[in-house]
Amino acid sequence: MFTRLKISVAAMALAATGAAAQDSITIGMQLEPPNLDPTGGAAAAIDEVVYANLFEGLTRYQADGSIAPGLAESWTVSADGLTYRFNLRSGVTFHDGTAMDAQDVKFSLDRARAEDSTNAQKALFAGIAAVNVVDDTTVEVVLGAPNGQFITNMAWGDAVIVAPESIETAATAPVGTGPFKLGQWVQGDRVELVENPDYWGDKPSLKSATFKFISDPNAAFAAMMAGDIDAFPGYPAPETLIQFEADPRFQLLIGSTEGETILSTNNKRVTDIRVRKAIAHAINRQEIIDGAMFGYGTPIGTHFAPHNPDYVDLTAQSAYDPDMAKALLAEAGATDLTLTLKLPPPSYARRGGEIVAAQLRAVGIETEISNLEWAQWLEQVFKGKDYDLTIVSHTEPMDIGIYARPEYYFQYDKPEFQALMVDLNLATEPAKRSEILAAAQKMLADDYVNGYLFQLARTGVADAKIRGLWPNSPTQANDLTGVSWAE
Incomplete structure (x- = not known):
């Protein structure tokens, strides 16, 4: 009786562990971001962690490179192409519980285009002549001249919406509106994300994610083979991809990048x-x-x-x-x-x-x-x-x-x-x-x-059971919002 009970408890524990593993993921990255503020740094590794996961913009890139609504659910453009009226989603909050509204959009865009802006892509915002708050969920952006790329520009990671209450600590304690929020950053090792229970949109299948930084290609190979890493979208050792291709435990994600x-x-x-x-x-x-x-x-x-x-x-x-x-x-x-x-x-x-x-x-x-x-x-x-x-x-x-x-x-x-x-x-x-x-x-x-x-090229490798990782890279991102594990 005692032996059977012990086996049963062990099996239950194993099952629980397996279930937990299906709603978490560990992503390998070769480079660690120097900070976690996409509006104040040029490193691609920043967006690879935070884009669509922690921070969101008025618009956003999708896997196929097309532009979709983000925090703006719709917009209209004046006949002369100078005024964009964005209709914001209602009920959106930042991770700290504060409301996201038109004032935050104005703050974000004015900050990005300010004379003393440290935004790595400040030129994206140079054509903005004024940002006017109409009401809490409506904001007008007036351009100095028509810009056929403006909606696309607003999808860049450098154009995410931030709040004045939390921007001073965004480099190490980022606060966004995304479906995940920062758990902890163990510098030199990993960034852990946890679910945002108050997220305004559809909840991702994943409840948590860890971005593990492995700079050495040999170590990246060993970590994948050992199962310490579930996916390495920017895999740094292409010479070993043939070994993963021959192993049914893995799938290759080969595509293009920008x-x-x-x-x-x-x-x-x-x-x-x-x-x-x-x-x-x-x-x-x-x-x-x-x-x-x-x-x-x-x-x-x-x-x-x-x-x-x-x-x-x-x-x-x-x-x-x-x-x-x-x-x-x-x-x-x-x-x-x-x-x-x-x-x-x-x-x-x-x-x-x-x-x-x-x-x-x-x-x-x-x-x-x-x-x-x-x-x-x-x-x-x-x-x-x-x-x-x-x-x-x-x-x-x-x-x-x-x-x-x-x-x-x-x-x-x-x-x-x-x-x-x-x-x-x-x-x-x-x-x-x-x-x-x-x-x-x-x-x-x-x-x-x-x-x-x-x-x-986008040379990635992942566990064969993972679904929803981008094969191509239309922008620098590891978007986890549509990622899940197969049953």
């Missing part, structure tokens, strides 16, 4: 276009894709995603041609050139950087490689512009407009390009927008602003 991976060039240091052109022709893209990404990736010749219908294939303009590269360097008198190459932690950058350095050395350019942690890269390269070359993937959606910002870290300052982006914002006809986007892509390729390498 990540243009570039050999970014400081245009105020590498000022001679002949040198930049030589760098472009010294690069063998396929060798980088094969060596750093094990074949996962699509070559690009400008800063635009190949899956976008307005993409222009300009790879031939900077085709691998080491003889041309050598001739251009000789013509420019740059026969004894050494450039710094500062690399952030992702494996595409570290592995790709070694290959790029060898390719540049073959045409006569030496590089001094510095492997930086993410915070160092943000401080030295992105903010301080203290670099010659770096490799990074720009994962923001449709972000060709960053080249119209002379202060941006690669410091490309061309009035003609800036005028194109003004025209793009004013254009509402699809054909006209396509024409402008084609001209913009060609101008970047003609000026050899950066070395354009490849479009980053």
Whole structure:
């Protein structure tokens, strides 16, 4: 009797453990976010934790890249395209219990566009002339000029709605309106999310989630194989994907991202276009894709995603041609050139950087490689512009407009390009927008602003029973709102 009872209790405990596991998930990430405030940081890892999970905007990205209502359930646009009237959802509260209303929308947008704004995508809000509160659930945003991208801009992670009561501590104790709220952040290890019982919308199947930070690709492989991680959407060791593919315990999530991976060039240091052109022709893209990404990736010749219908294939303009590269360097008198190459932690950058350095050395350019942690890269390269070359993937959606910002870290300052982006914002006809986007892509390729390498593939692996993870990455996010476990 005693033995049977003990077995029964053990079985009940095991069953309870199994049931609990079906409403929680552990997600692997290679990079830890430097903070948890998407309105005050440029790192993609921030949005990978908080987008749609903790924070929400007026609109939001869906898995297929389309834009859907978010905290705004609907909106109307004036005939002149200048005034957007947003109808907010009623009964929405922040995680601290305070109401989310039109005043919070005004606060968020005014803060993002303020002169002293630290928003990494401040340019998204530059066209806003005024934000007017009509009533608690209605807000009007007045633009200085029509902007065909405005509704899409409001879906970016940088445009989430925050509250004045909690914004001062958002970096470490974020308070949003999403279906999950912060449980705890054990820095250097993990972020734990728990359900928000007062969420205004449909409740996710998951009750909790843990984002576990594993920077080493070998450790990521071991953690997946051991079952310590349930899913690794941005899996950092593509060379081992074949092992997961052959194992019925797992599923592969292979798709596309918005990540243009570039050999970014400081245009105020590498000022001679002949040198930049030589760098472009010294690069063998396929060798980088094969060596750093094990074949996962699509070559690009400008800063635009190949899956976008307005993409222009300009790879031939900077085709691998080491003889041309050598001739251009000789013509420019740059026969004894050494450039710094500062690399952030992702494996595409570290592995790709070694290959790029060898390719540049073959045409006569030496590089001094510095492997930086993410915070160092943000401080030295992105903010301080203290670099010659770096490799990074720009994962923001449709972000060709960053080249119209002379202060941006690669410091490309061309009035003609800036005028194109003004025209793009004013254009509402699809054909006209396509024409402008084609001209913009060609101008970047003609000026050899950066070395354009490849479009980053979405290489993920997950437990075979998990459903609802995004296979593609239309924005930088691990949206858990539709994730569940199969029975």
